[in-house]
Amino acid sequence: MSNSQFKTVTIAGGTGTLGYAIAEAFLNDGSYNVKVLRRKPENENEKAKLLVSKGAEIVYADYTQHDDLVKALKGTDVVVSALNFDPKGAGFYDSQAPLLAAAKDASVKRFIPSEFGGKLKPGAHLIIDDKIKLGQEVEKSGLEYTYIYVGLFQEYFGWFGFDIKNKKVTFFDDGSKVFPTTSLSDIGKYTVETLKLPEARNAHINVAGAHLTLNEYLELFEKATGSKWEVVVDKDVRHRFQNNIEPVPSFLDNFKAVIVQEGEIGKLDNDKFSFTPRPIAEVIEELVKQAS
Numbered sequence: 001m002s003n004s005q006f007k008t009v010t011i012a013g014g015t016g017t018l019g020y021a022i023a024e025a026f027l028n029d030g031s032y033n034v035k036v037l038r039r040k041p042e043n044e045n046e047k048a049k050l051l052v053s054k055g056a057e058i059v060y061a062d063y064t065q066h067d068d069l070v071k072a073l074k075g076t077d078v079v080v081s082a083l084n085f086d087p088k089g090a091g092f093y094d095s096q097a098p099l100l101a102a103a104k105d106a107s108v109k110r111f112i113p114s115e116f117g118g119k120l121k122p123g124a125h126l127i128i129d130d131k132i133k134l135g136q137e138v139e140k141s142g143l144e145y146t147y148i149y150v151g152l153f154q155e156y157f158g159w160f161g162f163d164i165k166n167k168k169v170t171f172f173d174d175g176s177k178v179f180p181t182t183s184l185s186d187i188g189k190y191t192v193e194t195l196k197l198p199e200a201r202n203a204h205i206n207v208a209g210a211h212l213t214l215n216e217y218l219e220l221f222e223k224a225t226g227s228k229w230e231v232v233v234d235k236d237v238r239h240r241f242q243n244n245i246e247p248v249p250s251f252l253d254n255f256k257a258v259i260v261q262e263g264e265i266g267k268l269d270n271d272k273f274s275f276t277p278r279p280i281a282e283v284i285e286e287l288v289k290q291a292s
């Protein structure tokens, strides 16, 4: 149970991969009114139905209508943005800026922007630059804020080149650099607990379920699958992408290379939290089971 000063939390994008885990963690905590903000028009959504069955309220708004968004956020103490960018449209700034403006006018107390990744520097990638631009606006807004950095979602090892079915991994560096990863359920729990952590007010919080090198993660995958994996090392992705050199990497592979090379999050704040994250070996065993 919480001793937080906040009562009502609205998770924007609570039907998404991350947002669902965060909404679930708030519902499990049991001490908040939990609202999930969805985009109009209203439509059927299995995750939304599940969250309602666990006690969440779904609210809808048209993000292009400021007054509509303000109305949807009235009475909310904390907005957690779990919005994504739209590969064909709005970037992280454009998707979240209307939410931030409405939060301010709805007298929301704290805004948690959609960070939840690595702590990349300006200029590292345009997707990240957009998050940084939004962050500058968050800090000017007068609302309290917390940035939460978690490294890679552990459920995204596959996306990141760990091909469990074919026992093959592709590294965009030599695999020797320490790289933070966190499970979605732990990200949810960390997010909930920031609300009662005085150090999280107007702060950057760095947490990780595991902090190993890619080679060490690979060893755990090899142990869980009981076999040696093929390793492909491609350290040249960013250079080829920038200079259009064959084979030209995809936009996404270039983004992954940026993340692995620059996605460190700095000193961890894990010890400020009351729980221990899931053991990484357990998460990897589960991923292997799911893939077989």
Ligand SMILES: NC(=O)c1ccc[n+]([C@@H]2O[C@H](COP(=O)([O-])OP(=O)(O)OC[C@H]3O[C@@H](n4cnc5c(N)ncnc54)[C@H](OP(=O)(O)O)[C@@H]3O)[C@@H](O)[C@H]2O)c1
Binding pocket: 012, 013, 014, 015, 016, 017, 018, 019, 037, 038, 039, 063, 082, 083, 084, 085, 086, 090, 095, 114, 115, 116, 117, 118, 150, 151, 152, 153, 156
């Ligand atoms: N560290 C990592 O490994 C990692 C991996 C993936 C994502 N992330 C981060 O996690 C955050 C959320 O990503 P996600 O993959 O969980 O997102 P997602 O699954 O795509 O879900 C985002 C949700 O937000 C709503 N939404 C999507 N686009 C929107 C827009 N332009 N404007 C308003 N609402 C929109 C949608 O809900 P409704 O349709 O119900 O409104 C959607 O379900 C992002 O910051 C992303 O960078 C990190």
